[in-house]
Amino acid sequence: MVTTAESGLKIGGAQQLCPLDEARAAGWLADLARAATDGEAPRLAQLAGAAASSDARRLAAVMDLSPYLGGIMLRRPDWLEPLFDVDGRSRIAEIIAELNAAPSPDEAEKALMRRLREAKLEASLLLALRDLFGAADPDETVRGLSDLADAAIGAALRFALAEAERSGRLALSDPAQPEAGSGLFVLGMGKLGAHELNYSSDIDLILFFDPEAGACRDPAEGVETFSRVAKKLVKLLSERTADGYVFRTDLRLRPDPGAMPVAMPVDAALTYYEGHGRNWERAAMIKARVVAGDRPVGEAFLAELSPFVWRRYLDFAAIVDIQAMKNRIDRHRGFDGVAAYGQNVKLGPGGIREVEFFAQIQQLIAGGREPRLRARRTVDALAALARAGWIEEGARAELTEAYWFLRRVEHAVQMVADEQTHDLPEAPAEMRRIARLLGFEGETSFVEALLERMRMVEARFSGLFAEDEAAESGDAVLARLLDGGETEDGQAALRDLGYKRVEDVARIVAGWGLGRHRATRSAAAREHLAGLLPSLLPAFAKARDPDAAIAAFDGFVAGLPSGLQFFSLLASNPRLLDLLARIITAAPLLADTIARRPHVFDALIDPAFFDEMPDRALMEARLKAFLADAGDYEEVLARLRSFASEQRFLVGARLLVGALPGEEAGRAFSLLADVVIDAALGAVVQAFEAAHGRVPGGRVALLGMGRLGSRELTAGSDVDLMLIYDHDREAEESDGGRALPVSTYYARLTQRLIAALSAPMRDGILYEVDFRLRPSGNKGPLATHIDAFRKYQAEEAWTWERMALTRSRPLAGDAGLVDELVAAVRAAIEAHRDDAATDGDVSAMRHRIEREKKPRGPLDLKLRPGGLIDLEFIAQWAILTGRVGLDRIGVPTSEVLGAFEAASGEAGLAQAMRLYTRLVQLVRLGPAGAADFPDLSPSLAEQAMACLDAETIEAATARLDAVSAAVRDRFDALLPAP
Structure with a gap:
């Protein structure tokens, strides 16, 4: 039985369409009827001949409104014929x-x-x-x-x-x-x-x-x-x-x-x-x-x-780049505002691209930490942002509805002639064509609906970059700086504070007022910031380079996830403002960490920050969590660098504010190194064994030397290490697919460890590494067999090498080999306890260093006569000669000296060491190579002077001279020059 066309086309939908020209539409329909007859599409021919039917009217309207679609239907009516069945x-x-x-x-x-x-x-x-x-x-x-x-x-x-x-x-x-x-x-x-x-x-x-x-x-x-x-x-x-x-x-x-x-x-x-x-x-x-x-x-x-x-940390730099991209599009296309006639519905203000960018910007910012935001589709991303609280539900609903409306407009524009265009017509008659394709009767109602949505989109998109101008509050001059920064009195105020490039500084402050950073986008945040400026700008003006300091602070603000709570916190807690200013102006290492990883300031806001000092168990637990979802070996190394950078910052910040004395800072820096180096060794061994297998019975232990060994690391210390290994006596090579001879195996393993610790990556290096304290120094193999270590220490080691052993301790490795290594170190020192040459060797070495390396200033505490080397040599000599027990190997120098004083009746040495330790920890936070008080920022110099109970540089220098003279007197008495 032949089915008639009365049942209609199975396209669906109830939207009625009006052609631009009824007579022309009727002509199109008649042409379709003839084409259907010629193309053996009888039901379509019957439908097209029944001009009164709903589907016929809609087809006629489509053909009149879209010549492109009309042409397809005339060429291929057989594509419509099956729609009576399917x-x-x-x-x-x-x-x-x-x-x-x-x-x-x-x-x-x-x-x-x-x-x-x-x-x-x-x-x-x-x-x-x-x-x-x-x-x-x-x-x-x-x-x-x-x-x-x-x-x-x-x-x-x-x-x-x-x-x-x-x-x-x-x-x-x-x-x-x-x-x-x-x-x-x-x-x-x-x-x-x-x-x-x-x-x-x-x-x-x-x-x-x-x-x-x-x-x-x-x-x-x-x-x-x-x-x-x-x-x-x-x-x-x-x-x-x-x-x-x-x-x-x-x-x-x-x-x-x-x-x-x-x-x-x-x-x-x-x-x-x-x-x-x-x-x-x-x-x-x-x-x-x-x-x-x-x-x-x-x-x-x-x-x-x-x-x-997807970056791991909040990434607000993406805002600037995407805004710049959008601005380039606007300049290239000549866009200067929301419009309808002739407007580009994709790239113009309030267009499709702004909805997409609105979602993508916030996805890039937070998607690294919130995987639920990683949606490909724009409307899915908006929904995810709303669920996560990044945007309001009202914004999601408005933008989603506008997005689909604009996409329908885009389709209508392209359906007219199958052109890859996004430009709305400039002529009213052609705009009416687009309106009717979308179901509007005329262009007026369509333009109103279009502009309403585009203006909303443009406002939402612009809100990501700037809001209202800064509120008037606080000092009038500073308020004008927030408003524009071009006023002469505002720049004069900056010049009076000590800034040099006042136009640049004013521009930075004006940027805060314009809401260029997310943290300064809300009026409430800017109001708090305006109240802070009278104390904030003078605080940063105290830096050695105030202009650079305020630029560094601007970089920090750019990384903040929000500003209201942060600025209100600073306003109610001047100690934090002082800390932030100190970090940025006084401690380049810490400031660099903030500039690269602004999220580390989160910990400083935590009330427990100033009281907490993590022990090893807590530090290891935190590192384990940090590494939990790391993918491959390279990612483990990258995360170790991130973790170490953050933790060094936190220790340094505590030290800078006086929440941590210098001795405890040394222990904290060393504890961090212990945990990180242990993890690095584990990762290296695992990767190395995957490539080369294991040596039968193979064991390794890592010996920390120098400041690391004695738990006295500073913020920028390198680490002295020695790798000791053991294996089955009959073993000749490893058992992996790429087998290596035993000595080569451990030498390359050591090289891999050095690279893991010192190779530069995105977050810099973990530690500069020195293996020169190994037996025979640079001439010896990188890794040392435990038997060779024992033999060398017993028969060949110089006095200075045994001195180095007094500051050694195992950091990681096989527990049994660690015990053997501890025993071997003690045996090596004990076997030479009565060497007659020890006193002369220690004294001669100190005086040789003094001749060859001159101190660069009063704060060159290591090299100055009566400085750190004198005290360290006395402590090492005391262990070598049995004046202090072997249980003091690998403990801080001040503790060794305290034990020596208790046993010998000496006095003042441990106290001097504690003083030097506090000073050197502070000085190492400052600029590289600082050797005198003027080399430090004013705040750091004041802190150093406070350690010496001095109010002036002259008094501080005199106190240092007195302490070092007393230490030198005791050194000469204990270890006379040969």
Whole structure:
């Protein structure tokens, strides 16, 4: 039985459309009836002939409003005829399924190109009709377009790969699935990656391949082979033929497109992104999705790239970069405000791009710490931001509704003539065409609805960068600085405080008032900041370089997640403001940490900060949590650097405010080194054994020497280490796939440890490492067998080497070997307790150092006569000669000296050492090479003088001279010059 057209087309929807010209629409419908008759589509011909029917009227309106869609229907009425039996959504799914099917080995290139183009055209027609009839919301439309693009890309890629195999360049594992195991994958970027493709969009693709997949018959030609595949893919999709094109294809989002091939190896891509990737590339990668090819390889690549996209700490620098990008777009396009006629609905103010940027900016800021924010789709990202409290629910709802409204407008603009345009018409009649495609009767109501949404979007987007001008409060001059910074009296006030580049400083302060940083965006935060300025600006003016200090503070403010609580906290707690100013003006090492990792200030806000001093168990627990989700060896090393940097900062800050005396600071810095070096050794051993196996019975222990050994590290100390090992006597080499002789094995293990500790990475180095205290120094092997260590210490070691052993202690390694090492050190010292030459050797060494290395100033506490070396040598001599017990090996010098005084009746030495320790810990926080009080910032110099109970530099210097003279007298009495 022949079905009539009375049941209508199964497109769905209830939206009625009005043509621009009724008579012209009727003509279109008559043409469709004739085309349907000629094209053997009788039901469509009957429908088109019944002009009074609802579907006929809607088809006529679409053809009149969109000449492009009308032309498709006239050329291919057979695409509409099946819709009397099958609904449009199901037919679209069938088209996509046909493209996703396994390739036919006999299909020629031209036949595939024709099939792809016809599939795209038919699916696009049906998607457009469902959109315009109101049967599909814009979400369904963009998903359908994206699925269609995925399927077309997949079909074209499978053909290109099969062709490369036929030419002998590739060896594919499964002809029915050419992409499986090929190592080549395609990333869809932008709207395609987010399943948000627009109606006439080009598609942004990046192709990468894994050379290790083994698909290339000649691995050396991998780049060339896969680049040919990529070029074939582009041709199949974008070349215009008599049947049109499938998708315009753009490969320019790949790394350095001017220099890099169109298909890149994944290792080269990762190197690029990690070393040179920019914030706009991070933003682009938010939406990246594997759309075709070897999916497991592609997903692994995206997972490995995740740390580049999603930074671990709050990343507000992304705001500046994305705002700059948007500003460049505005300048290039000539945008100067929200408008309707002639406006670019994608890139213009209040357009689609601002909604996308609004979400992406905040995703980049916080997505590293909150994985739930890592959504590809714009509306999903807005929803996640609302759930996480980053935006209000009202903002989410408004922006989501506006986004889909703007996407429908974008589709309507492109449906008119299938042009890749986002510009609304300038002529009222053409604007009416767009309005009626969207279901509006006239352009006036459409323009009103459009402007309402665009103005809201523009306001929301602008709110990320700036709000109202700073509120008038506090000192009038400072308020004017916040308002603009160009006033002469404001700059004069800065000059009176001691600033030199007052225009630059005023510009920084004005930036706070303009809300350029998130922390200064709210009026309440700026009000608190205005109240702080009278104390804040003078505080930073005390720095040696006030201009640099205020610039450093500006960098710190830029990293704050919010300003209201922070500024109010400083206002109510001047101690914290003083601490912050001290850190930035007095302690370059700590200030550098704040500049790179502003989140470390979080700990200073914690009330427990000034009282807490972590013990080893707590420090190890924190490090374990910090490393818990680290991926590979390199990430472990990177996180160790981050952890050490933060913890050194916290110890230094406590020291700077006097919450931690110098002796305890030395213990804290050393405890941190113990924990971090232990973890580094564990990571190195694990990675090394994975490559080279284990030596039978192999054991290692790490001996800390010098300041590390005696628990007296300072903020910038290097570490002296010695690696001791043991193994089964019959062992000759390791048991791994790349076996090494025993001595080579441990030498390379030591080299790997040195690199792990001292190789520069993003967060700098862990520690500068010195292995010169090992037996025979630089002439000896890097790693020392325990038997060789015993023999050397018993028979060959010099006095100075045994002196070094008095400040040694095992830090990590096999517990049994650690015990043996402790016993070996004690035995080496005890065996030479009665050496007659010891006194003369110690004295001679001190005087030789004095001749060769002159102190650079009064605060060169190490080298000055009667300084640290004198006291350290006395302590070491006391252990070597049995005046102090062997249980004092590896303890702080002041404790050794205290024990010596208790046993000998001496006095003043331990007290002098404690004084020097407090001073040297403070001085090492200051500028590198500081050797006199004027080298320090005023606040740090005052702190150093307070240690000496002095109010002036002259008095402090005199006190130091008196202490060092007394120490030198005792040194000469105990160890006379030879």
